[in-house]
Amino acid sequence: MTQVLAKVLVIAEHANGKLNVSTAKTIKAAASLAGAEVVVAVFSTAGSPVAAQAAQFAGVSRVLEVTHAANEHQLAATLAPQVAEVGKPFTHLFAPSTTFGKDLMPRVAALLDAPQLSDVMSIESATRFRRPIYAGNAITTVEVSAGAKVIATIRTASFEAAAAGGSAKVEAVASSAALPSHSRFVSLAAAAGDRPDLQSASKVISGGRALASADAFKLIYGLADKMGAAVGASRAAVDAGYAPNDMQVGQTGKIIAPELYIAIGISGAIQHLTGIKDARTIVAINKDSEAPIFEVADIGIVGDLFQIVPELEKLIDASRK
Numbered sequence: 239m240t241q242v243l244a245k246v247l248v249i250a251e252h253a254n255g256k257l258n259v260s261t262a263k264t265i266k267a268a269a270s271l272a273g274a275e276v277v278v279a280v281f282s283t284a285g286s287p288v289a290a291q292a293a294q295f296a297g298v299s300r301v302l303e304v305t306h307a308a309n310e311h312q313l314a315a316t317l318a319p320q321v322a323e324v325g326k327p328f329t330h331l332f333a334p335s336t337t338f339g340k341d342l343m344p345r346v347a348a349l350l351d352a353p354q355l356s357d358v359m360s361i362e363s364a365t366r367f368r369r370p371i372y373a374g375n376a377i378t379t380v381e382v383s384a385g386a387k388v389i390a391t392i393r394t395a396s397f398e399a400a401a402a403g404g405s406a407k408v409e410a411v412a413s414s415a416a417l418p419s420h421s422r423f424v425s426l427a428a429a430a431g432d433r434p435d436l437q438s439a440s441k442v443i444s445g446g447r448a449l450a451s452a453d454a455f456k457l458i459y460g461l462a463d464k465m466g467a468a469v470g471a472s473r474a475a476v477d478a479g480y481a482p483n484d485m486q487v488g489q490t491g492k493i494i495a496p497e498l499y500i501a502i503g504i505s506g507a508i509q510h511l512t513g514i515k516d517a518r519t520i521v522a523i524n525k526d527s528e529a530p531i532f533e534v535a536d537i538g539i540v541g542d543l544f545q546i547v548p549e550l551e552k553l554i555d556a557s558r559k
């Protein structure tokens with residue numbers, strides 16, 4: 239019998255009855271810890287199919303399902319006390335380093351009076367972790383005191399998704415944690431549309447300051463829709479109001495690892511590059527042949543985006559005829 243050296247609780251991220259792929263990546267990270275028992279906690283409402291989805295991943299030994307009407311909307315303020323309570327017997331509590339996990343885990347760490355470790359990119363042992371600092375320009379190794387509970391967010395771009403093929407048991411767990419009344423769900427303002435989710439899409443097309451207006455940014459949406467890609471933006475494009483804030487890619491936006499990333503009219507500032515350094519293939523379109531984005535691009539096209547993007551669309555249309 240193998241000895242269990244660590245008990246890891248992975249907090250599932252989900253919405254609309256579907257487990258987010260970030261959870262599968264967090265499970266993979268947890269399973270990379272030698273001798274770990276990996277348990278997934280799903281905080282949902284009665285009748286949700288999410289726990290059954292979590293049970294299907296290889297490497298998961300059990301799924302704890304905590305149902306509560308308050309879990310319909312995954313608010314960090316109401317989830318944190320439940321996570322802290324259910325997580326007590328575990329040595330490690332992991333959540334993806336997405337907006338969900340980054341909002342939730344510091345609250346959990348505070349409630350458990352434990353250290354919070356952000357953006358883990360590799361796990362060397364139960365107490366040693368590696369994470370990027372200075373916008374990804376340096377990697378630091380962090381040692382957590384032995385015996386301390388580890389509350390961590392996992393950099394999803396650094397891990398593959400766990401494979402299917404598991405059949406873990408789902409256990410119903412009751413939580414008696416007092417839920418706060420200071421926060422309540424009012425409404426959700428989400429971008430409507432059928433575009434893939436930026437953080438998990440295999441293809442992403444981003445636009446930068448060069449687009450020069452929200453109206454011109456529609457060029458990016460048009461190309462993305464033709465290619466079935468998600469849309470991202472540089473911070474300059476977001477700050478100027480050409481694209482919404484949740485599309486920002488980079489150090490203070492989303493860290494992504496698509497198969498294909500196309501940067502259009504983006505200079506390639508280090509803070510942007512840190513969000514895309516795990517992309518498999520990077521294509522850059524920029525009129526300045528000296529732009530730093532070309533140093534990381536696998537394919538570079540020098541020219542005016544307002545000419546090149548319509549040409550690309552025509553080529554795509556022609557290839558489909």
Ligand SMILES: Cc1cc2nc3c(=O)[nH]c(=O)nc-3n(C[C@H](O)[C@H](O)[C@H](O)COP(=O)(O)OP(=O)(O)OC[C@H]3O[C@@H](n4cnc5c(N)ncnc54)[C@H](O)[C@@H]3O)c2cc1C
Binds near residue numbers: 447475502505526
């Ligand atoms: C603490 C901090 C955090 C930050 N976080 C982020 C972040 O998360 N994400 C992020 O993106 N930035 C971030 N930034 C900002 C970052 O430093 C850059 O300012 C920003 O990325 C620049 O955006 P851009 O490339 O769209 O604009 P610019 O740097 O202005 O580049 C525009 C590019 O478009 C090209 N261009 C112009 N016209 C055309 C045309 N017609 N056709 C083709 N090319 C054209 C230009 O040659 C230029 O290279 C951060 C900065 C700081 C200080």
